[in-house]
Amino acid sequence: MSIVEDIIRLKEEKNAVILAHYYVDEEVQDIADYIGDSFYLSKVATKTDADRIIFCGVEFMGESAKILNPDKCVFMPDATADCPMAHMATGEEIEKVKAQYEDVAVVCYINSTAELKTMADVCVTSSNAVKIVRKLPNENIFFIPDRNLGSYVAEQVPEKNIILNAGCCPRHVAITADKVKEAKAAHPNALFAAHPECTKDVLVQADYIGSTSGIIDYVVNTNHDEFIIGTVDGVFAEIKKQAPGKKLYTVKDQQVCVNMKKVTLEKVLDVLAHDTNEVFVEKNLAEKSMKSLQKMLELGQ
Numbered sequence: 001m002s003i004v005e006d007i008i009r010l011k012e013e014k015n016a017v018i019l020a021h022y023y024v025d026e027e028v029q030d031i032a033d034y035i036g037d038s039f040y041l042s043k044v045a046t047k048t049d050a051d052r053i054i055f056c057g058v059e060f061m062g063e064s065a066k067i068l069n070p071d072k073c074v075f076m077p078d079a080t081a082d083c084p085m086a087h088m089a090t091g092e093e094i095e096k097v098k099a100q101y102e103d104v105a106v107v108c109y110i111n112s113t114a115e116l117k118t119m120a121d122v123c124v125t126s127s128n129a130v131k132i133v134r135k136l137p138n139e140n141i142f143f144i145p146d147r148n149l150g151s152y153v154a155e156q157v158p159e160k161n162i163i164l165n166a167g168c169c170p171r172h173v174a175i176t177a178d179k180v181k182e183a184k185a186a187h188p189n190a191l192f193a194a195h196p197e198c199t200k201d202v203l204v205q206a207d208y209i210g211s212t213s214g215i216i217d218y219v220v221n222t223n224h225d226e227f228i229i230g231t232v233d234g235v236f237a238e239i240k241k242q243a244p245g246k247k248l249y250t251v252k253d254q255q256v257c258v259n260m261k262k263v264t265l266e267k268v269l270d271v272l273a274h275d276t277n278e279v280f281v282e283k284n285l286a287e288k289s290m291k292s293l294q295k296m297l298e299l300g301q
């Protein structure tokens, strides 16, 4: 039996569902029941009837799925797959900003630890951040942890005072403005689509800015042949499936998320077979962080 057949058999035997983010390897995306961006996967996690969720992604994704589904068993194929940006804000900074602005709302990108989520008024993802911030009654917003998504939101919602935090995604800031210029010179007919985790000087060069699923939809549905992609190249797999004729280029070599790459078919099979790497979130932490995640599901619709 092949590894894929073993995964399918065990998945049925154990009433498990496999969720995969667009950044994991194509062969892992291929065995998933649901593939998507962070917002889509959080919604799927709350609707599944399965007893077990195998989350092919990084820690904050599995953790959020567990927080939203305390009665389900959530497993991560690789327990060390973590998003470094998730740790790039502190309680002290939040307290400092709260002391400065009476009406401040703490808006927390879902790429964050459960602990940071407990201190937030609402969570957001790249696909709903603008919409949710616009809906908040507060004029002052402390956006954590990503300064680049925060700065993009600030431009889209100029009526709010967005206070930025210092965090960033090491993978997206490595896509520099100069590299984008070089890629455009090499492919003069290509349109450029970028994720809002890229820096401002990259985003000003973009024809489209959006989440991973936004970028995929843009490329698939735009009547054009060539695209330079300003995000992790895992999104290529879905675009190739939906629009095999499109020519896709990265901005630079090695446009990968090393943590997402840790997820392999062997590890998916292993957690299914042995129930290892189960995600546990301490009860108090889970209850407090659930509020900001649920608020996101409510306001992000």
Ligand code: 13P
Residues within 6 Å of the ligand: 036, 037, 038, 039, 111, 125, 126, 127, 169, 195, 197, 210, 211, 212, 213
């Ligand atoms: P999306 O929500 O756009 O899928 O992004 C997740 C992420 O980690 C981007 O680096």
Ligand code: SF4
Residues within 6 Å of the ligand: 058, 082, 083, 084, 085, 111, 169, 170, 171, 172, 197, 232, 257, 258, 259, 260
């Ligand atoms: Fe985190 Fe960046 Fe990887 Fe997204 S691409 S999971 S923000 S390290």
